[in-house]
Amino acid sequence: GEDVEQSLFLSVREGDSSVINCTYTDSSSTYLYWYKQEPGAGLQLLTYIFSNMDMKQDQRLTVLLNKKDKHLSLRIADTQTGDSAIYFCAVSDSSNTGKLIFGQGTTLQVKP
Amino acid sequence: DVKVTQSSRYLVKRTGEKVFLECVQDMDHENMFWYRQDPGLGLRLIYFSYDVKMKEKGDIPEGYSVSREKKERFSLILESASTNQTSMYLCATQGRGGVHYGYTFGSGTRLTVV
Numbered sequence: 001g002e003d004v005e006q007s008l009f010l011s012v013r014e015g016d017s018s019v020i021n022c023t024y025t026d027s028s029s030t031y032l033y034w035y036k037q038e039p040g041a042g043l044q045l046l047t048y049i050f051s052n053m054d055m056k057q058d059q060r061l062t063v064l065l066n067k068k069d070k071h072l073s074l075r076i077a078d079t080q081t082g083d084s085a086i087y088f089c090a091v092s093d094s095s096n097t098g099k100l101i102f103g104q105g106t107t108l109q110v111k112p
Numbered sequence: 113d114v115k116v117t118q119s120s121r122y123l124v125k126r127t128g129e130k131v132f133l134e135c136v137q138d139m140d141h142e143n144m145f146w147y148r149q150d151p152g153l154g155l156r157l158i159y160f161s162y163d164v165k166m167k168e169k170g171d172i173p174e175g176y177s178v179s180r181e182k183k184e185r186f187s188l189i190l191e192s193a194s195t196n197q198t199s200m201y202l203c204a205t206q207g208r209g210g211v212h213y214g215y216t217f218g219s220g221t222r223l224t225v226v
Contacts, residue, residue: 008152033214042116042202042217050212088155090214098143098162098206098213104154 002026006089006103013111018076020106022089027070029091033100034063034074037086046074046087076108084110115139118203118218125225131190133221135203143206144186145215146170146178148199155202161186193225 003025012018024032030051035043049056049063049072056063062075072091076083086105093099119134135144145160147170157170159178167178175197179187190197200222204215 031212031214033212035217040220040222042118042219043204043215045214045216048212048214092213098208099145099157099160100206100213100215102155104152 002029002091002093002101004089004091004101004103006087006106008104009107009109011109011111012079014079014081016079018074018079018083018108018110020074020076020087020089020108022072022074022103024070024072024089024091024101026091026094027067028094031092032063032065032072033090034061034072035088035090035102037088037105039085043088079108079110081110081112084108116203116205116216116218118201118221120221121219123221123223125190125193125223127194127225129190129193129225131193131223131225133188133190133201133203133223135186135188135218137184137186137205137216139205139207139216140183141205141207141216142183143208144180145204145206146176146186146188147202147204148172149202149220150199158188190223193223195225197223198225199223 033048034046060077089103090100146158147155161180203218
């Protein structure tokens with residue numbers, strides 16, 4: 001089945017850029033997502049990208065998709081302390097059931 | 113905006129109790145999902161449902177059951193709670209139309225079984 005991998009932890013200084021990486025195994029995934037989870041809360045959809053796109057920018061967020069390498073990244077420019085959270089990568093299941101397959105989540109720590 | 117409401121934010125139950133976790137959504141989404149979240153393990157799918165009275169097992173259904181009698185409500189049932197079911201439980205919904213097919217999550221229920 002589909003597998004989605006993320007590193008577990010990233011620490012950056014306030015004002016720096018953060019890059020969170022994700023790899024997946026199924027090249028037929030049509031939609032790819034980034035979710036943010038703040039402490040004690042549910043997951044919130046941050047952004048998404050279709051598989052026919054290479055890049056998507058939304059204010060401080062830039063998503064890059066390398067389909068050849070099955071690699072997805074989320075770049076947060078000018079990282080703030082309020083960006084401290086767990087970030088989940090998710091890809092659509094290739095079986096067309098609509099299910100999303102989630103990575104383990106990357107905890108982003110932003111130091112002042 | 114879709115609103116997904118989980119009935120309790122925090123719940124403490126005793127071993128052996130029957131536990132009901134409720135999830136209600138207000139935007140007519142067809143698909144609903146129950147996940148549990150544990151540190152280092154990410155999200156694990158317990159059960160999901162594509163329609164009323166329909167249910168499918170996810171990756172870790174043992175010890176759980178579900179009920180979907182109405183489209184807007186998806187209940188997770190722990191038949192006999194055990195301490196290894198202490199976890200954060202997340203409900204999610206997904207519509208079949210729209211621009212994308214991302215999930216909308218509830219705020220989660222943190223269940224402690226003592």
